[in-house]
Amino acid sequence: MPITIADVAARAGVSKTTVSRVLNGKGELDASTVARVRLVIDELGYVPSARAVSLARGRTGVIGMLVPSLTWPWIGEVIQGAVDVVESGELGVMLFTCNQGDESMRRFASQVNAKAFDGLLVIEPEGTLDYITELHTGGLPVVLIDDRESRPQFASVATTNRAGGRAAAHHLLETGRRHPVVVTGKLGFGCVTERLEGFAEAFEQAGHPLPAEAVLEGDFSIASGHAAVARAVADGVEFDSVFAHNDLSAAGAMQALREAGIAVPGDVAVVGFDDVECAAVTEPPLTTVHQPLRELGATAARLLTAHLGGEPLPAEPVVIPTDFVVRSSTAPKS
Template identity: 55%
Template sequence: MRVTIAEVARRARVSKTTVSRVLNNKGDVDATTAIRVREVIAATGYTPSAGAVGLARGRTQTVGMLVPGLTWPWMGDVLQGVADVLEARGYGLLLNTMNRGPDSLAQFARHVSANAFDGLLLVEPPDTLSYITSLHESGLPVVMIDDRGHHPGFPSVATSNHDGAAEAAAHLLATGRTSIAMVTGPTEFGCVRDRAAGLRTHLASTDHPLDPGLLVEGDFTRGGGQAAVSDLLTRDIPFDAVFAHNDLMAVGVLDGLRAAGRAVPEDVAVIGFDDISIAAHTQPALTTVRQPSREMGEAAATMLLDNLTGTALPDAPHVVPTSLVVRESAPA
């Protein structure tokens, strides 16, 4: 059975506070008492927990993380990157989701009030910005991952959404596609605006600008992608490629094209964004822009821990670049 600080205090005939002061080399403990406490510690093999040591020093050795939920396909990779860095540097992770709305936020607020973590990693949940801003302004170190709303007041880690979309457009044009449709995500997200601008800008620099009639707003779901391509097919505007703003919608696009009798890639090439695990296993396998989710988690955790040990947080976002993964749905 693990020896507790209470057991040490009982055997040394002192209070737990006195034991804690001896452990932390406080100078206000009588020398004879301190010797007795240390003798009991040596005899019992007592070792303080990392959490107890952290609290005594004003640190918990724990990082908080607040996310909208765990159902997003790329969230697991972000969490793995965060966990790898924290574990290697002796920190724990206190994960909070917003699955229960106000109740979840209230629970998170209780953790804040209890000083349960030293700094916060954030994938911004809806309706939390003002609260998180107040925490940041009060001195809590905060690093945002995937700054979807473009909040320059927060240190952040992002990926090159604009350049990734431009690379997708360049690939489609290089393979002979001339009429490219785009299925966006919800336009309130910064990544959506960046991806749309990347495709538009590259196409505008060629002889094949984006036709406004080939733009559909989706919802980041597989069903939304299928509905979007069905909508495109009713518009009587020919297209030979589709760029979808995430892989789930791209899979839905494949579903919709198959249902309509359009062959991929012979009739229509398809490119997604994210490179989630399903992308390599669709029929045909999905060409996509790889979002470096795990690397983003690693970079954010490193940035936060470095700040906790004295390194200033950067003013500009740390950008981890995307890369194009070419598969059968849009071959070279």
């Protein structure tokens, strides 16, 4: 039988409340009482559960993390960055996904109501921002890992999607490419809007406005990148470069080009976005916009854990810039 707090109280001749106060350093207790309780704890080998101690202190010692899905190719890096920080602070992470839509959100809400965690990190599932804002307004500390141009009413960590799109455009222009096609993600996503606008603005400023037919909607998958570029080839669209809104669709685009006998980068240069692990091992290796994925998660976690330690959350978004990685899928046009 495990030793309980009641066993300690009985042996020491005090109440369970007194034992709890000794364990948590709460209340004014006589020094001899404290010494007696601690001696009994040592004699009996009593080990309080971490959760019991945390609850007694008014904290769970757990950070909640809400994400849309674990199937997104970059999301694991963001989560790992957050987990590294949280666990280094001897806290735990409770992860929630929205794979089952409303049912998933109902389960998440039940844990919110049960106060199962002390604060929340969010990669916003579509359509939940108003609810997350309500949680923040109601007193739950929240940090959003954001991919939109519109910023929330609470702390957030973001990256520079628009600047990333511009960097891709400038690189293609510098290599002599004047006729790109863009394989987007879903057009309703804020990150897609920013990447497309940044890219299009740079080409327009260079005197090469992007025609509407050069924008090919995808869904961030390999299949959508393949289908979009295969369709452009079949339709006779003339292009010398592809800017894909993520690395998976860029890999699909390169596959379609190979199948059509079009050389990369000799005939068509290809640029992706994210710099996930597979980008360095595509054939050829992919030039891409590097998102600071792990750093986004780590920064958000640092802000939240520091806040739980008494520091204020920032009023303005913390922005971590993208970078540009040149590999063999782009080269000067011959």
